Amino acid sequence: MTAHTLRYYERVGLIQPVGRARNGHRRYSEADEAWLNFLHCMRATNMSIREMQRYAALREQGDATSLERRKLLEDHQAGIAEKIAELQKAHALLAHKIANYKAIEDRIRIGGPQLVEREKPAELATAS
Amino acid sequence: MTAHTLRYYERVGLIQPVGRARNGHRRYSEADEAWLNFLHCMRATNMSIREMQRYAALREQGDATSLERRKLLEDHQAGIAEKIAELQKAHALLAHKIANYKAIEDRIRIGGPQLVEREKPAELATAS
DNA sequence: CGTTGACTTCGTGCGCGCTCGAAGTTGTAG
DNA sequence: CTACAACTTCGAGCGCGCACGAAGTCAACG
Numbered sequence: 001m002t003a004h005t006l007r008y009y010e011r012v013g014l015i016q017p018v019g020r021a022r023n024g025h026r027r028y029s030e031a032d033e034a035w036l037n038f039l040h041c042m043r044a045t046n047m048s049i050r051e052m053q054r055y056a057a058l059r060e061q062g063d064a065t066s067l068e069r070r071k072l073l074e075d076h077q078a079g080i081a082e083k084i085a086e087l088q089k090a091h092a093l094l095a096h097k098i099a100n101y102k103a104i105e106d107r108i109r110i111g112g113p114q115l116v117e118r119e120k121p122a123e124l125a126t127a128s
Numbered sequence: 129m130t131a132h133t134l135r136y137y138e139r140v141g142l143i144q145p146v147g148r149a150r151n152g153h154r155r156y157s158e159a160d161e162a163w164l165n166f167l168h169c170m171r172a173t174n175m176s177i178r179e180m181q182r183y184a185a186l187r188e189q190g191d192a193t194s195l196e197r198r199k200l201l202e203d204h205q206a207g208i209a210e211k212i213a214e215l216q217k218a219h220a221l222l223a224h225k226i227a228n229y230k231a232i233e234d235r236i237r238i239g240g241p242q243l244v245e246r247e248k249p250a251e252l253a254t255a256s
Numbered sequence: 257c258g259t260t261g262a263c264t265t266c267g268t269g270c271g272c273g274c275t276c277g278a279a280g281t282t283g284t285a286g
Numbered sequence: 287c288t289a290c291a292a293c294t295t296c297g298a299g300c301g302c303g304c305a306c307g308a309a310g311t312c313a314a315c316g
Contacts, residue, residue, distance in 0.1 A: 045218040070229035077222040084215050087208050090173040094205040101198035153293055
Protein backbone atom coordinates (compact mmCIF):
# COMPACT_ATOMS: atom_id res chain seq x y z
CA MET A 1 0.00 0.00 0.00
CA THR A 2 1.58 3.24 -1.09
CA ALA A 3 1.58 6.53 0.82
CA HIS A 4 -0.58 7.93 -1.96
CA THR A 5 -3.18 5.30 -1.28
CA LEU A 6 -3.14 5.88 2.46
CA ARG A 7 -3.74 9.59 2.03
CA TYR A 8 -6.44 8.87 -0.51
CA TYR A 9 -8.22 6.52 1.87
CA GLU A 10 -8.13 9.17 4.55
CA ARG A 11 -9.50 11.78 2.16
CA VAL A 12 -12.46 9.72 1.18
CA GLY A 13 -13.26 8.75 4.74
CA LEU A 14 -12.14 5.15 4.75
CA ILE A 15 -10.04 5.89 7.77
CA GLN A 16 -10.56 8.52 10.44
CA PRO A 17 -8.11 11.40 10.47
CA VAL A 18 -5.07 9.61 11.76
CA GLY A 19 -2.83 10.78 14.61
CA ARG A 20 0.14 13.00 13.89
CA ALA A 21 3.62 13.36 15.24
CA ARG A 22 4.74 16.78 16.42
CA ASN A 23 5.97 17.66 12.94
CA GLY A 24 2.64 16.84 11.40
CA HIS A 25 3.64 13.48 9.98
CA ARG A 26 1.05 10.75 10.20
CA ARG A 27 1.47 8.10 12.87
CA TYR A 28 -0.55 4.97 12.35
CA SER A 29 -1.62 3.14 15.47
CA GLU A 30 -1.88 -0.61 15.57
CA ALA A 31 -5.64 -0.27 15.37
CA ASP A 32 -5.15 1.79 12.22
CA GLU A 33 -2.90 -0.89 10.81
CA ALA A 34 -5.39 -3.63 11.57
CA TRP A 35 -8.17 -1.67 9.95
CA LEU A 36 -6.01 -0.91 6.92
CA ASN A 37 -5.19 -4.57 6.65
CA PHE A 38 -8.85 -5.36 6.59
CA LEU A 39 -9.48 -2.72 3.96
CA HIS A 40 -6.65 -4.09 1.89
CA CYS A 41 -8.10 -7.55 2.13
CA MET A 42 -11.51 -6.35 1.03
CA ARG A 43 -10.07 -4.36 -1.85
CA ALA A 44 -8.04 -7.33 -2.94
CA THR A 45 -11.25 -9.28 -3.12
CA ASN A 46 -12.99 -6.75 -5.28
CA MET A 47 -14.99 -4.78 -2.78
CA SER A 48 -15.52 -1.31 -4.19
CA ILE A 49 -14.40 1.84 -2.44
CA ARG A 50 -18.05 2.80 -2.14
CA GLU A 51 -18.96 -0.35 -0.24
CA MET A 52 -15.97 0.10 1.98
CA GLN A 53 -17.05 3.65 2.67
CA ARG A 54 -20.47 2.40 3.58
CA TYR A 55 -19.03 -0.19 5.93
CA ALA A 56 -16.67 2.32 7.50
CA ALA A 57 -19.49 4.77 8.07
CA LEU A 58 -21.61 2.11 9.76
CA ARG A 59 -18.70 1.05 11.90
CA GLU A 60 -18.33 4.56 13.22
CA GLN A 61 -21.90 4.48 14.44
CA GLY A 62 -21.28 1.64 16.83
CA ASP A 63 -23.00 -1.62 17.62
CA ALA A 64 -26.41 -0.43 16.54
CA THR A 65 -25.39 -1.01 12.92
CA SER A 66 -24.21 -4.52 13.59
CA LEU A 67 -26.92 -6.17 11.56
CA GLU A 68 -26.41 -4.00 8.54
CA ARG A 69 -22.69 -4.46 8.61
CA ARG A 70 -23.05 -8.17 8.89
CA LYS A 71 -25.30 -8.21 5.87
CA LEU A 72 -22.75 -6.25 3.93
CA LEU A 73 -20.06 -8.73 4.81
CA GLU A 74 -22.27 -11.67 4.00
CA ASP A 75 -23.03 -10.24 0.59
CA HIS A 76 -19.38 -9.73 -0.08
CA GLN A 77 -18.61 -13.23 1.09
CA ALA A 78 -21.21 -14.61 -1.27
CA GLY A 79 -19.64 -12.64 -4.09
CA ILE A 80 -16.28 -14.12 -3.20
CA ALA A 81 -17.66 -17.62 -3.29
CA GLU A 82 -19.04 -17.03 -6.76
CA LYS A 83 -15.77 -15.58 -7.91
CA ILE A 84 -13.87 -18.56 -6.61
CA ALA A 85 -16.09 -20.88 -8.60
CA GLU A 86 -15.57 -18.77 -11.71
CA LEU A 87 -11.82 -18.78 -11.27
CA GLN A 88 -11.73 -22.50 -10.75
CA LYS A 89 -13.65 -23.02 -13.95
CA ALA A 90 -11.24 -20.82 -15.84
CA HIS A 91 -8.31 -22.60 -14.26
CA ALA A 92 -9.61 -25.91 -15.54
CA LEU A 93 -10.28 -24.49 -18.98
CA LEU A 94 -6.74 -23.21 -19.15
CA ALA A 95 -5.40 -26.58 -18.09
CA HIS A 96 -7.18 -28.04 -21.10
CA LYS A 97 -5.89 -25.47 -23.50
CA ILE A 98 -2.37 -25.67 -22.20
CA ALA A 99 -2.37 -29.43 -22.60
CA ASN A 100 -3.56 -28.94 -26.14
CA TYR A 101 -0.76 -26.51 -26.86
CA LYS A 102 1.75 -29.01 -25.56
CA ALA A 103 0.38 -31.57 -27.99
CA ILE A 104 0.73 -29.13 -30.85
CA GLU A 105 4.29 -28.33 -29.88
CA ASP A 106 5.14 -32.02 -29.74
CA ARG A 107 3.82 -32.55 -33.22
CA ILE A 108 5.95 -29.69 -34.46
CA ARG A 109 9.04 -30.91 -32.66
CA ILE A 110 8.68 -34.44 -34.05
CA GLY A 111 8.48 -33.15 -37.56
CA GLY A 112 5.51 -31.50 -39.11
CA PRO A 113 1.94 -32.64 -39.46
CA GLN A 114 1.45 -36.34 -40.09
CA LEU A 115 -1.97 -37.89 -39.73
CA VAL A 116 -3.09 -34.90 -37.74
CA GLU A 117 -6.57 -34.71 -39.21
CA ARG A 118 -8.71 -35.79 -36.27
CA GLU A 119 -6.32 -34.96 -33.49
CA LYS A 120 -7.53 -31.43 -33.62
CA PRO A 121 -10.69 -31.20 -31.56
CA ALA A 122 -11.98 -28.10 -33.31
CA GLU A 123 -13.03 -25.87 -30.42
CA LEU A 124 -9.82 -26.47 -28.58
CA ALA A 125 -7.31 -26.11 -31.36
CA THR A 126 -8.93 -23.45 -33.45
CA ALA A 127 -11.42 -21.50 -31.44
CA SER A 128 -8.80 -20.55 -28.93
CA MET B 129 -21.85 -8.98 -23.13
CA THR B 130 -23.43 -5.86 -24.57
CA ALA B 131 -23.48 -4.84 -28.21
CA HIS B 132 -21.30 -1.91 -27.21
CA THR B 133 -18.70 -4.25 -25.83
CA LEU B 134 -18.75 -6.43 -28.93
CA ARG B 135 -18.11 -3.44 -31.16
CA TYR B 136 -15.42 -2.24 -28.82
CA TYR B 137 -13.66 -5.60 -28.95
CA GLU B 138 -13.76 -5.50 -32.71
CA ARG B 139 -12.38 -1.97 -32.76
CA VAL B 140 -9.39 -2.82 -30.61
CA GLY B 141 -8.61 -5.97 -32.56
CA LEU B 142 -9.74 -8.60 -30.12
CA ILE B 143 -11.87 -10.10 -32.85
CA GLN B 144 -11.38 -10.03 -36.57
CA PRO B 145 -13.81 -7.91 -38.57
CA VAL B 146 -16.86 -10.07 -38.30
CA GLY B 147 -19.12 -11.13 -41.17
CA ARG B 148 -22.07 -8.98 -42.18
CA ALA B 149 -25.55 -9.61 -43.40
CA ARG B 150 -26.65 -7.90 -46.61
CA ASN B 151 -27.86 -4.87 -44.65
CA GLY B 152 -24.53 -4.45 -42.95
CA HIS B 153 -25.55 -5.94 -39.64
CA ARG B 154 -22.98 -8.11 -37.92
CA ARG B 155 -23.42 -11.86 -38.06
CA TYR B 156 -21.40 -13.80 -35.54
CA SER B 157 -20.35 -17.30 -36.57
CA GLU B 158 -20.12 -20.10 -34.07
CA ALA B 159 -16.36 -19.76 -34.16
CA ASP B 160 -16.82 -16.10 -33.26
CA GLU B 161 -19.06 -17.06 -30.40
CA ALA B 162 -16.59 -19.61 -29.09
CA TRP B 163 -13.80 -17.09 -29.24
CA LEU B 164 -15.92 -14.45 -27.55
CA ASN B 165 -16.76 -16.94 -24.85
CA PHE B 166 -13.11 -17.51 -24.27
CA LEU B 167 -12.44 -13.78 -24.15
CA HIS B 168 -15.26 -13.35 -21.71
CA CYS B 169 -13.85 -16.04 -19.52
CA MET B 170 -10.41 -14.47 -19.55
CA ARG B 171 -11.80 -11.03 -18.79
CA ALA B 172 -13.86 -12.43 -15.95
CA THR B 173 -10.66 -13.77 -14.49
CA ASN B 174 -8.88 -10.47 -14.64
CA MET B 175 -6.89 -10.76 -17.83
CA SER B 176 -6.32 -7.27 -19.19
CA ILE B 177 -7.44 -6.16 -22.61
CA ARG B 178 -3.77 -5.69 -23.49
CA GLU B 179 -2.91 -9.30 -22.74
CA MET B 180 -5.92 -10.46 -24.64
CA GLN B 181 -4.84 -8.34 -27.59
CA ARG B 182 -1.42 -9.92 -27.40
CA TYR B 183 -2.91 -13.39 -27.35
CA ALA B 184 -5.27 -12.60 -30.20
CA ALA B 185 -2.43 -11.23 -32.29
CA LEU B 186 -0.34 -14.36 -31.73
CA ARG B 187 -3.27 -16.54 -32.55
CA GLU B 188 -3.62 -14.89 -35.90
CA GLN B 189 -0.06 -15.83 -36.77
CA GLY B 190 -0.68 -19.52 -36.57
CA ASP B 191 1.01 -22.45 -34.91
CA ALA B 192 4.44 -20.87 -34.91
CA THR B 193 3.42 -18.83 -31.90
CA SER B 194 2.21 -21.82 -29.98
CA LEU B 195 4.91 -21.67 -27.37
CA GLU B 196 4.44 -18.03 -26.64
CA ARG B 197 0.72 -18.39 -26.37
CA ARG B 198 1.06 -21.29 -24.03
CA LYS B 199 3.33 -19.28 -21.80
CA LEU B 200 0.80 -16.49 -21.74
CA LEU B 201 -1.91 -18.88 -20.66
CA GLU B 202 0.29 -20.49 -18.08
CA ASP B 203 1.08 -17.14 -16.55
CA HIS B 204 -2.55 -16.27 -16.42
CA GLN B 205 -3.37 -19.61 -14.88
CA ALA B 206 -0.77 -19.03 -12.20
CA GLY B 207 -2.30 -15.66 -11.49
CA ILE B 208 -5.68 -17.30 -11.14
CA ALA B 209 -4.33 -19.80 -8.68
CA GLU B 210 -2.94 -17.01 -6.54
CA LYS B 211 -6.18 -15.16 -6.70
CA ILE B 212 -8.12 -18.20 -5.62
CA ALA B 213 -5.91 -18.54 -2.57
CA GLU B 214 -6.42 -14.89 -1.74
CA LEU B 215 -10.15 -15.15 -2.08
CA GLN B 216 -10.29 -18.23 0.09
CA LYS B 217 -8.37 -16.46 2.80
CA ALA B 218 -10.75 -13.53 2.67
CA HIS B 219 -13.69 -15.88 2.71
CA ALA B 220 -12.43 -17.44 5.91
CA LEU B 221 -11.75 -14.07 7.48
CA LEU B 222 -15.27 -12.98 6.68
CA ALA B 223 -16.65 -16.15 8.21
CA HIS B 224 -14.90 -15.18 11.42
CA LYS B 225 -16.15 -11.65 11.40
CA ILE B 226 -19.68 -12.65 10.57
CA ALA B 227 -19.70 -15.14 13.43
CA ASN B 228 -18.53 -12.38 15.70
CA TYR B 229 -21.29 -10.08 14.54
CA LYS B 230 -23.83 -12.76 15.26
CA ALA B 231 -22.49 -13.00 18.80
CA ILE B 232 -22.82 -9.26 19.25
CA GLU B 233 -26.35 -9.30 17.94
CA ASP B 234 -27.23 -12.10 20.34
CA ARG B 235 -25.94 -10.11 23.27
CA ILE B 236 -28.04 -7.16 22.22
CA ARG B 237 -31.14 -9.28 21.72
CA ILE B 238 -30.82 -10.93 25.13
CA GLY B 239 -30.63 -7.59 26.82
CA GLY B 240 -27.61 -5.34 26.88
CA PRO B 241 -24.05 -6.04 27.94
CA GLN B 242 -23.61 -8.37 30.89
CA LEU B 243 -20.19 -9.77 31.73
CA VAL B 244 -19.05 -8.92 28.23
CA GLU B 245 -15.57 -7.80 29.18
CA ARG B 246 -13.42 -10.59 27.76
CA GLU B 247 -15.83 -11.88 25.17
CA LYS B 248 -14.64 -9.18 22.86
CA PRO B 249 -11.45 -10.41 21.18
CA ALA B 250 -10.19 -6.92 20.37
CA GLU B 251 -9.10 -7.24 16.75
CA LEU B 252 -12.31 -8.95 15.78
CA ALA B 253 -14.83 -6.78 17.56
CA THR B 254 -13.19 -3.39 17.31
CA ALA B 255 -10.63 -3.33 14.55
CA SER B 256 -13.19 -4.34 12.04
C1' DC C 257 25.62 25.65 7.31
C1' DG C 258 24.01 23.38 3.48
C1' DT C 259 21.89 19.39 1.37
C1' DT C 260 19.49 15.45 1.13
C1' DG C 261 15.19 13.14 1.76
C1' DA C 262 10.86 12.12 3.75
C1' DC C 263 6.93 14.04 4.82
C1' DT C 264 2.81 17.67 4.16
C1' DT C 265 -1.51 19.78 1.16
C1' DC C 266 -3.91 20.51 -2.91
C1' DG C 267 -5.47 19.78 -7.21
C1' DT C 268 -4.96 17.54 -11.50
C1' DG C 269 -3.98 13.62 -14.57
C1' DC C 270 -4.30 9.02 -16.17
C1' DG C 271 -5.19 4.24 -17.70
C1' DC C 272 -8.62 1.03 -18.02
C1' DG C 273 -12.82 -0.78 -19.88
C1' DC C 274 -16.40 0.11 -21.27
C1' DT C 275 -20.76 3.22 -22.15
C1' DC C 276 -23.37 6.51 -24.25
C1' DG C 277 -25.47 9.62 -27.61
C1' DA C 278 -26.28 11.60 -32.06
C1' DA C 279 -27.41 10.90 -36.69
C1' DG C 280 -28.37 7.88 -40.21
C1' DT C 281 -30.18 3.34 -42.58
C1' DT C 282 -33.01 -0.78 -42.85
C1' DG C 283 -36.60 -4.37 -41.81
C1' DT C 284 -40.80 -5.69 -39.83
C1' DA C 285 -45.60 -5.02 -37.80
C1' DG C 286 -49.96 -2.89 -37.83
C1' DC D 287 -47.98 4.20 -45.54
C1' DT D 288 -46.35 4.82 -41.17
C1' DA D 289 -44.28 3.86 -36.93
C1' DC D 290 -40.98 1.71 -34.46
C1' DA D 291 -37.28 -1.06 -33.21
C1' DA D 292 -32.79 -2.59 -34.22
C1' DC D 293 -28.83 -2.04 -36.21
C1' DT D 294 -24.78 1.05 -38.16
C1' DT D 295 -20.43 4.65 -37.44
C1' DC D 296 -17.99 7.92 -34.95
C1' DG D 297 -16.27 10.29 -31.27
C1' DA D 298 -16.70 11.73 -26.80
C1' DG D 299 -17.75 10.85 -21.82
C1' DC D 300 -17.46 8.47 -17.51
C1' DG D 301 -16.54 6.03 -13.11
C1' DC D 302 -13.13 3.90 -10.70
C1' DG D 303 -8.90 3.86 -8.06
C1' DC D 304 -5.36 5.54 -7.49
C1' DA D 305 -0.72 8.26 -9.13
C1' DC D 306 1.57 12.30 -9.82
C1' DG D 307 3.66 16.88 -9.40
C1' DA D 308 4.40 21.38 -7.44
C1' DA D 309 5.45 23.97 -3.53
C1' DG D 310 6.37 24.04 1.11
C1' DT D 311 8.11 22.27 5.94
C1' DC D 312 11.02 19.81 8.91
C1' DA D 313 14.88 16.33 10.72
C1' DA D 314 19.06 14.35 10.44
C1' DC D 315 23.81 13.89 8.36
C1' DG D 316 28.35 15.42 7.26
